[in-house]
Amino acid sequence: WLGRRLAIRFQILEASCTVLQDLSQTGPEQVREMIGDQATSELASILQTRSKATSQALQSLRACYPDYAAALEKRSLQQTAMRLELGHYQDMLANSLISKEVYDKLMEKMAERHQNLQQKLSLDLGLDAEKLIAKMPFFQDLGQNAQQDIAKLLKPRLALPGEMIFEKGGSPDAMYFISSGAVRVMLGEEVIILGSGDFFGEMALLTEQPRMASLYADGFCELLTLYTRDFKHLMEQDSSLRKVIEDVATERSRQNTSAE
8 A cells, every 4th residue: 555655656746846847947938928027937936946845855755765766767667668669569560560460469478568567566664774784884894793783782763854863063972874764964055865775974983073964854764873882882892893993984084184
């Protein structure tokens, strides 16, 4: 049920984005003579606002369900390709380039492919802790046992829509993994959306520098929190892990210095 509702939501947002972008570019000028300059300016502003909000909603939904969104887009492209292919076969039959028997065989194969495209797509509602740990560059080179030890330190947290997860200039007391949902990273006027499977705040494990950005939950967001104090305690017990993190910290520091 949820997968079907999500598929419909994706289709609505994608169609709305396409229409609103087109209207924003051409709509106001088409009615300028009818409604006047002031109303045209107001209409353009309304369309741009709606287009931006719809685009952000689609971006957030893709961030929440990245694999599902990719599967939906792939299936949509396959369906489009099949419609084009069908049109070519019909033209070939109409122009006697293929026989009716060959056309029927081609239709049978297309029917099989169409049936395969109707199969329900799998929907993963969350990622387990060990998969999230293994995805992070800091921990990719660690053994499975070390990754499991880190995964055991993760604490669940549910962030509500619009909730501030941490504030720019705040104390770096933890890093976070997104099990499901999406967050907005506010870097001045720039907004970055992170979604399921992403992580943020990792520099808290390496330095004591204040937070560089503010983060807010974009809808309900399930997070896994790795507190700095717990991680440092684990490093005190595991010299190999401490060595990896120290090397990462040195490399990050070198990169930051070069960027400056």
